[in-house]
Amino acid sequence: MFNFGILLPDLLSILTVVPRTIAMAVTIFVFATILGSVFTLIEHRRIPVLRELVIAYKVFFKGVPMVIAIFLAYFGLPPAFEFIASLVGLEINGYATPSWVLLIIALVGCLAAFQAEVIKGALNSFDTGQADAAHSLGYTNIQMSRRILLPQIVVAAIPDLATSLMVTMKALSLGFAISVVDIFAQAQLTAALNYYYLEAFVVAVVVYMTISYTITRGADMLERSLRVW
């Protein structure tokens, strides 16, 4: 029997981790977007060596399942931190790094590869004739980017960026593997106490959908207010 009475307590329990989940998702999203932009810039400018490294990076992180990247970070980063610190003569306990930090690093690593593609797509949607026109009038590259390129590609990228923010939020559920508690993990833990698994996951789905709807609507409104043309 489906237990309706348990839904409200479940909801209250799950809501306690919503701020933390969103905070982690936004942090990952911001860093992944910055890193992805740098990657795209390197590729676009055809900077030798760095460009090949970016391509190799993207192949690796697009291909490796995120859960493996998370385990690699979980087991690999603490000794790596200790090793790097020892190079500058410091002694630290790498294994004291909180799991959520390792999770954020792993997911930034993975999602940066995807963000790079999102930004590349937006950049490719820009018709270079406008850049030619600007240059012919004496705009520098920076002036052209600031006045013409960026305003257009930021708006073009909004729908895809909103999607990747939601992908990021869902990817956090993989953090359960290294005991970082997000919405999904909290549903799991709540159910483990009372055995009402179905109810807990139904509540989790409702919470995810609410967040997703809010992000989509927010992105739509942002796009509409910025796309004045």
Place this chain on the structure above:
Amino acid sequence: MLELKNLKLSYGTSQILNGVNFSVKRGDVVSIIGPSGTGKTTLLKCINYLVKPTSGTIDFDQIRMDYARPDKATIQAIRLRTAMVFQQFNVFKNMTVLQNVMDPLVVVQRKSQDEAREIALMELDRVGLSAKKDQYPAQLSGGQLQRTGIARALAVRPDVMLFDEPTSSLDPELVGEVLKVIKDVTSSGITSILVTHEMQFAKNISNRIVFMDAGVVAAEGSPSEMFDAPANPRLAQFLSTELETQ
């Protein structure tokens, strides 16, 4: 005032310009004609370095550059004295008509908003677009977009106007309004170089015609020399096929 010597350019392995010599005197209206794909657009873009020739020189009044040794400051000096009108209009999509014309004045020439607006409104009036000044490009016809492009170019007060097939992407019924504006501009005495397939128009407004073929200037002369008694057999052939299609 402007002289290009022995200009060469290739894309990958295909040689597009094979040593072009080309010059313009102050006040000239020169039309460049020739078959599709012979490098007319490319030649025009060499002047403001939107494409990079491998060799050749440019002399533009006191400015001089060897394309084998391009120099940022010189390129910028040339760009500040020329303005280009594009086949695909290339107006800035995120700006209104007025902003399109004002922006280069504010960003590049560092004029005040008020001064830029005053100049822009004057040029928009000249091309007959005052009523559309607050519209975005997405709301305009091709003819209106091209007139925006022309106003933007005129507003920077260039010494030389470069027109690259300004009417080729327009619906036939919109060609007239743009040609009328160009005619008005060229007859005002501003030095102009016009790449075009509008033979009759070229004949009417130009004082010199340059025929390009296979990456070189194959013939040049006055409109009557070129159109009424073409000495060059390739030119004669080109003109007869053009007249057939028009």
